[in-house]
Amino acid sequence: MRDAQDRPIRYLRLSLTEACQMRCVYCRPALLTQSSQPGRLTPNEIESVVRHLVAEHGLTKVRLTGGDPTARPDLIEIIERLARIDGIRDLAMTTNGLSLASRAKDYADAGLGRVNVSLDSLDPKRFAKMTGVDALGRVLAGIDAAIEAGLTPVKLNTVVLHNENLADLPALVGYAARRGVEIRFIELMPMGPLADRWAERYVPASRMRNALAQVAVGWQTVPQGSDSAQVYDLELRGGRHARIGFITPMSCNFCSACNRLRITSDGSVYPCLMDQPRGNITDAVRPGFDADLFDRLLSNAIQAKAPEHPVTGVAVMTQIGG
Ligand code: SAM
Numbered sequence: 001m002r003d004a005q006d007r008p009i010r011y012l013r014l015s016l017t018e019a020c021q022m023r024c025v026y027c028r029p030a031l032l033t034q035s036s037q038p039g040r041l042t043p044n045e046i047e048s049v050v051r052h053l054v055a056e057h058g059l060t061k062v063r064l065t066g067g068d069p070t071a072r073p074d075l076i077e078i079i080e081r082l083a084r085i086d087g088i089r090d091l092a093m094t095t096n097g098l099s100l101a102s103r104a105k106d107y108a109d110a111g112l113g114r115v116n117v118s119l120d121s122l123d124p125k126r127f128a129k130m131t132g133v134d135a136l137g138r139v140l141a142g143i144d145a146a147i148e149a150g151l152t153p154v155k156l157n158t159v160v161l162h163n164e165n166l167a168d169l170p171a172l173v174g175y176a177a178r179r180g181v182e183i184r185f186i187e188l189m190p191m192g193p194l195a196d197r198w199a200e201r202y203v204p205a206s207r208m209r210n211a212l213a214q215v216a217v218g219w220q221t222v223p224q225g226s227d228s229a230q231v232y233d234l235e236l237r238g239g240r241h242a243r244i245g246f247i248t249p250m251s252c253n254f255c256s257a258c259n260r261l262r263i264t265s266d267g268s269v270y271p272c273l274m275d276q277p278r279g280n281i282t283d284a285v286r287p288g289f290d291a292d293l294f295d296r297l298l299s300n301a302i303q304a305k306a307p308e309h310p311v312t313g314v315a316v317m318t319q320i321g322g
Contacts, residue, residue, distance in 0.1 A: 001057035001261075001298075003271070003305040008259055011061040012053060014046065015264040016078065019071040022096045023132030024120070026159050026194045026201075040265040041285065043074050047081040048289040049263065049281065054087040056291070057298075061090040064112075067265075070099040076110045083111020092116065094157070098135060100142025104149040115146050116155045119183075121168045122175055130164060143179065156183040157247075160203045161194075169208060170215040173234065177242035184229050184245035191274060205230070205246040212244075228254045255308040261301075269297065271305035278304040 001009045017040065020028060041049070053059035062082060069075055082091055090113060097117040100107075107115075119139060121127045127136040146154050156176060160166055169185065176183035185208045190198035218235035222243065229245030230252075236242060248254070262270040267282035278301040284294035 001053075001059075001302060003302045005256075005305070005307050007257070007305070008058070009261050009302060009305075010059055011063070011260045012050065012059055013063045013065055013260055013262045014050075015066050015262065016046075016064055016069045016072050016075065017067040017265050020066060020068040020096065021071060021098050021133065022068070022118075024118070024159070025130055025132075025164075026161065026188055027192050028132075039282070041263075041267055041282075043077045043081055045285040045289075046078055047085070048285055049294070050082055050088070051085055052289065052291060052294060054085055056295075060088065062088055062092070064091075064093040066094075068096050068098075069093050070095055070103070076106060079107060079110040079112050090114075094118075096131070097139035097142040097146075098133070101138060101145045104142065104145040104151055108149040108151050112151060114153060114155075115151045116157055117143055117146065118158075119143070119156045119172065120158050121165045122171045123168060126165060126168065130161070143181070147179065147181070154179075154181045155245075156181055157186055158183060159186045159188060160208055161188060161201045162203050163201070166203055166207070166211050169211045173212060173215060173242045173244055174236070174240075176244065177234075177236060177240045182231070182243040182245060184247050186247040187250045189249050189274065202250065204251040205248045206251070208246060228257075253308060255306075258305075269301040271301050275304075275306055 003009060022028065050059070050062060072078070082088065091111065092114045093107070093112055094116045097119070100115070100117070117139065120130045124134070124136045128134040143154060158165070158172055160169070172183055185205070187205060188194060188198060188202045194201050212234070215236050216234045217237055220233040222231040222233055224231050229247050231243060231245040234242045234244050262273065263281065264270065267280045267285070268277035269279045269281060270277050279297045281294055281297050284290045284297055
């Protein structure tokens, strides 16, 4: 499966729901409150789509996202169905981490490979202010449970905001080093509730790097395959090492290597996180899977994939899945 720029599309990001238990300041509009969406894709429909993409179009990687995938009561069934598909080399999930302390083992037993967990601060007050939930301890316990359950490599995601958590980066890197997990610092994208104030709140990766100068004595580039992060092995004062990444959609976009396709829980197809939906596959999966119609819809969507992401996103991440 190749787009008009001849980029191979091998990676599906599947947003399972718009619902999320958190209210992150940069992500979720407070008005979006529904916890169930009528008409969303069922586990069986999701399995048909992914089986077809793997068998016919060379898909190798699936990430479950949202909203928060854990807000779906049928998440375990979805994981089990996808884990049975031969040809998926990487089945991952991005989550806020709230359910991991109690469910990490269940997710691993169902066949999930690994998790990325959002962690914006180690300061309980700032964590609560940024996420809308006073639950830092629960998320940290969840990260430990994910490591224990073998959902590895666990990666942490931190969206960095001016006047908020830039000063927390050294502590976050120290924590990641102690836990042996990778942490990735993400540039704010101009979508969602902070889109209008993006210029005031955006921190480029160069400033994040400066903020780490007080704890870092050495930076070694770690070559990446198709990953969107610039990854470094950081030598910290005192001799510990941390693996850190910068995800730089704004200062240095990685569109030329983009291999992603996004399908949301209502069947919308987004060839790009910041673009509008380019079709909906619901008619191709309901009442039964129609491969010809699916391929026509998919091809239209993929050919509309922009060479570079638009300047401002039209939607919020909870709809499309970051
Ligand atoms: N609920 C899950 C979570 O908390 O990670 C998965 C969905 S969340 C939308 C996926 C990722 O998008 C998170 O790492 C989040 O921090 C990031 N994100 C959301 N809004 C963003 C924005 N405006 N700019 C950059 N990253 C954003």
